Amino acid sequence: MKLSAYELDNSVYDEMFLPSGEARSHCRHLRKALERMSGDEATEIQESVTRSFRNEGIVFTVYGKSESEEQIIPVDCLPRIITSEEWRIIEAGLSQRLTALNHFLDDIYNDAKIVSDGVVPKDMIFDCPQFRPQMKGFSPPEKIWVAICGTDIIRTNDGFLVLEDNLRVPSGVSYMLANRKAIKSSLRRLFRTCKVREIEHYGIELTRTLKELAPAGSPNPSIALLTPGVFNSAFYEHVFLAHEIGATLVEGQDLVVRDGFLFMRTTLGLERIDVLYRRLDDDFLDPTEFRRDSVLGVPGILDACKRGNVSIANSPGTGVADDKGVYAYVPDIIRYYLGESAILMNVETRLCRRPLDLEYTLDNLKDLVVKRVGESGGYGMLIGPQSTQAEREDYAKAVRENPAEFVSQPVISLSRAPCIVGRKIEPRHVDLRPFVLSGKQTRIVPGAFCRVALRRGSLVVNSSQGGGGKDLWVLED
Amino acid sequence: MLSRNAQGVYWLGRYLERADLLCRMMKEQVGALVDRPVEEINFAWRRLFACMQYTPAGGLFNVASDNFTQADSFTLAGETTFEEGNPNSLTACIRMGRENARQMRNCISAEMWTSLNLSYLKFLDSDIVSIWRRSPEAFFDETSRDLRSFFGIAHATMYRDEAWLFLQLGRAVERAQGSVSLLLAQVAEETKLETGLEYGLESLLAIFEARETYRRRFGFDVASERVRELLVTDPRLPNSIRQSTDAAFENLNKMGPAPDGDFEMPLRIAGRTCSLVRYEWPDVDDRRKLLKEISEGTRQIHASVEKGFFHNSN
Incomplete structure (x- = not known):
């Protein structure tokens, strides 16, 4: 395919090309592969990946007025490639950020020193709808409120910026893994030549993290993943993750609290759960504490959690820290708790x-x-x-x-990366969402769900609004 | 295993087994449209709907006219295969089976899911006009093959845990109920025929996939009593009622007692139903009555499994 027609805009960072039109050095193998590839081959690869997603049911469900529709998140087959050096910055920045945010959450639900010291306005915290007074005085195991975080990062000509922290029930990690599986088998030779770091151990890292957060005295903790159910748009991801971590996929109706402990109803009777990875919003988690009309949650689960009999990841109440107002204070929060400057900057x-x-x-x-x-x-x-x-x-x-x-x-112009559009290569705007796991230690697999605004000129990468996905390749040193 | 998951996997087995039986019946039925007499075609339609316990929207015909039968058969085939309003139609069974599999994806192997999803997507691309134009026999044959491939893949890839047992149990209970229901429908329709007429025995053997076995055991003379004996009691015939009731018993036995109520109720009922087939059948004169008792036994197995394993009050 011809790359000479690829449109460059020097005001926007291009992930593959320098302003001169030369490929960045870490993208040279990709450039060669693209030059060798015909338009027909590119189309064939795209179609084959889309078909495999459809056949394997890698979908999200959209519920319209009458019936549900299963949709594939479109995948662009060209990887976005970044160097190990760039990844180290992202990794250090994310780790620093999540450490500080966990300190912040533990502080505001206990002594609230950051408020009394005047770093963050009092009303911004305590008037935030996501602040849960029910959690006051609580500290989760290891003081880890956010065990799983998905942070949206963009790149401009000035470097990487954090767009948003997702600290409640971040989604997208299954697409990161599914994209890798599909692209790896479609671009086999290129993948091998590029020496890409692995991400397939995400499930193992997640399991380790969840086990580390189990209540004290649970040598072999039982883990379950709580889904709102098959009607949730991310249900595929819930099934996928339950599979990956060997957890039982449960719904609220499968669970019951007895004597302050959480159990699931099995064919052999009640079985205790030690760690619950919940993919359900706070509001629906416990009808005795939050929304009384919720039929998706479990009455009494919050009490079981506060007694320390079950760990919930992420803890209820974390939404206050990813509020868009609090976001502006994250650099101050980092400085306050860690005495460091933020490695990854916010958007002004x-x-x-x-x-x-x-x-x-x-x-x-x-x-x-x-x-x-x-x-x-x-x-x-x-x-x-x-x-x-x-x-x-x-x-x-x-x-x-x-x-x-x-x-x-x-208005920030996200960086652009080459995508297959019909039989041609065209630039499209991209961001990335890496996933950070926090237990006794912080773990980040070198990859991300890279989102693409598939419509020409669009900056909207959300899958519900015409966005798609890409595989992110982090190269070895 | 979660009770809800056990129920989902059990129903997965039931829906797909039901779909398979329907495919086999429909394959024979559309094949008969080519060269069988109108009376025999009508007989088989009535038997099919009695077996499904479903009355078609336009009612059942009884006009011995070739044109009428051919035209009506097209409508009935559409209703049996693609009608969403018919809870036992092929489309409803495959959709529900696939929906159960989607919800229970963490209890079955990835290979099973992909196989079923592919079959479902292929099925979605079909409609009665296109399959009628091409070859309806081929369509039902292919669909049946896809369903069996699913079970074959399950056999090759599924971990032999509780989920496996519930899948097999669902299949066995459904197969037993479907087979008994079909035999009862055959007997009921036979009683309406004039003396000396016998319809549907060859197709019955074909639906049970017992034609070759019958010929090996009894020769070419197809007699009603021998057909029934083979289909009910032969322990080596995969689709015989004995095979299905034995399989239900064996799977329940491996599961152990249900956690609630009368602990061994499902197993006891299954054992009793097995003995009706094994020991009562040879000595009983009123075979229709015994078939009804077996049918009631399979219904009770299902009800006790639902109560004991899926809706226990623990």
Whole structure:
């Protein structure tokens, strides 16, 4: 295939090419492979991977008005490649970030020193809907509140930036592993030549992490994975992970709390669970403590957790630390607990609760991205450059009425990577979501769910809005 | 094993076994449309619907006209195969089986899931017009083969734990119920025929995949009593009722007692049903009554398994 027609834009970082049009040195094998590959071959590889995903049922479920539809997250077969040196920065930055956030969570649910020391505003924490007063005075084993974290990272010409921490029930790791399996078998020779670091041990690392967080006195802890059920869009991932870690996949209806312990109903009677990897939001976890109408959770589970009879990963109440307002304080949080500067920087974020930031935001709406602090998944935000005057006026009114609910950020152009589009190679915007595991030690497999905005020019990588996936190859030293 | 998972795997076995029986019946039925007399075709349709315990939307015909039978057969085949509103249609059984497998993916092997998912996706691409235009026999034959491949893959790849036992139990109970139901339907339809007429014995043997065995044991003269004896009591015929009830008993025996209620109830009922087939059949004159008792036995096995293993109050 011809690479000379590949469009470069020097204002945007390209993952494969230098501004001169030369391939970056770590992408030279990929360039050669692409030059050897015909358009027909590329199409064939794409189709074969898509077919294998469909056949294996690697899907997410979208529920419409009438019936459910199983959809594949489209995969682009060209890997995004990064060097071991670049990975070391990401790894160190993520490890530092999660360590600090775990300190932060343990602090705010206990002594709240960070608040009394004036580092983070009191109301930002205690008025946050994701702050769970029920967890006050609780400390999980090893003081690890967040055992599994998926952090969204983007790259600009200035380097890597953290876009968002996902500290509640981060998803996407199954696609990271499925993409690797598919691409590895499609680009066998290239994979071998490039010397790519392995990620297939993620399940082992996750199991180790969960076992380390088991209640004291459980030498061989029993682990279960709690799913909301088959109607959840990420159900495939829940099944996949349960398989990977050898856990029983349970629903709320399978569980019962007796005498402060958690049990599952089996064909042989009740069996105790020591560690519950929950893929269910806090709100639905325990109807006696959170939403009373929840039929997905288990009555009394929070009490069992607080008594130390079962460990829940991630602990209830972690959502307060990935609030978009708190995000702006993460560099300060790192400095406060670890005495270090953040290795991975945030996107510059203005908090509309501050008068100067509010004024700046309102004056520059058409150039900014404005987000509600409590929303996620790309919902409830205004993308200034793509908005109409009327939309901006409506949004400005909402911001003025409740400034503490909003933050603003400059529009960041995510880096681009080559993708197969029809019979050609074209650039598309990408981000990446590596997964960090935190137990007695921090573990990160060298890979990520790399998301791609498949629509030309689009910056939206969310799978629900036209995004797809790519395999991330981290090279050996 | 989680009770819910055990139930899911059990029903996975049941739905796919039901689908397989339907494929075998439909294969014979559409084959008969080519060269069998109209009366025999109508007889087999009535038997099929009685076995499925389902009445088609337009009712059952009884007009001995070739054109009418051919046209109606197309409609009935569509209803039996692709009608979502018919809970026992092929599409409903395969969809429900696949849905159970999807939910229980962590209890079965990845190879089993992929095999079933592929069959399901292939099935989704079919409709009655296209299969009728091509070769309906080939369609039912291929679908049956896909279902059996699934069970073959299960045999080759599935860990022999409780899930395996529940899958086999579901298959055995479904096969026993389906086979008894088919034989009862045959007997009921035979009683409506004029004296001296015998329909459906050859196709019955074909559905049970017992044609060659019958010929080896009894020769070419197909007699009603011998057919029944073979299909009910032969311990070596894979689809015989004895094989199915024995398999249900063996799987329950390996599972051990259910945790709730009367601990050994499912096993006791299965044992009693096995002895009806083994020891009562040769001595009983009223075979129809005995078939009904066997049918009730299989129904009770199912009910006691549901109560003891899936809905226990622990």
